[in-house]
Amino acid sequence: MAAKFLLTILVTFAAVASLGMADNVLLSGQTLHADHSLQAGAYTLTIQNKCNLVKYQNGRQIWASNTDRRGSGCRLTLLSDGNLVIYDHNNNDVWGSACWGDNGKYALVLQKDGRFVIYGPVLWSLGPNGCRRVNGGITVAKDSTEPQHEDIKMVINN
Structure with missing residues (x-):
């Protein structure tokens, strides 16, 4: 069972890497710029210009990083160590997931059940x-x- 799950993740990484960024995936080293989103089913994860990371279900806000108005021109980046960070236009970190590991290939996935999960080594x-x-x-x-x-x-x- 675990081997099948790992194989599924590896195939997903390969497919996404060859096609570029999928609608629901952000790979390590990639950035989601202000007012852009990841989308999966009824869920949307959006980084707003004023630095708030917000999750919506069918257009209704159900979660936020509570970092609204802590900067402007913000972006969401998945670092090569797996840490997910919001930066403002001056490259100041506004928020981070505070979870990281060794450098490697990670993927932030917005799942169809609404969870967003960082997969990696x-x-x-x-x-x-x-x-x-x-x-x-x-x-x-x-x-x-x-x-x-x-x-x-x-x-x-x-």
Whole structure:
């Protein structure tokens, strides 16, 4: 199951990378400029000129970064370390997701269920064979109460 999910993500990355930015995806190093949006189904994620990042469902605001009027000419950028940042026209950071990892290929995806999620390199993983070291040498030990045939994966999304 986990392998199938990873394969789906990799195919999505390849398709989006070859076609450019999809309507619902922002890749690391890409920028969404003021008054532009990502769109998926009934949901829209818009970075406004006055620095507010807003999510709409069927045209009704349901979430905001609450950074309105903290600058102008703002843009939303997904950095190569996975951090999602709003910058004003003077390149000052106005807001950030405060979640980052190693440099790599990340994708901000606005999903059809309305969640926006940053996908990227695995931060850590634990399989049925015990400890694994991933990104930075963190050791994850197997607990005796852990199911013996399931993979545990950590996904950060704030």
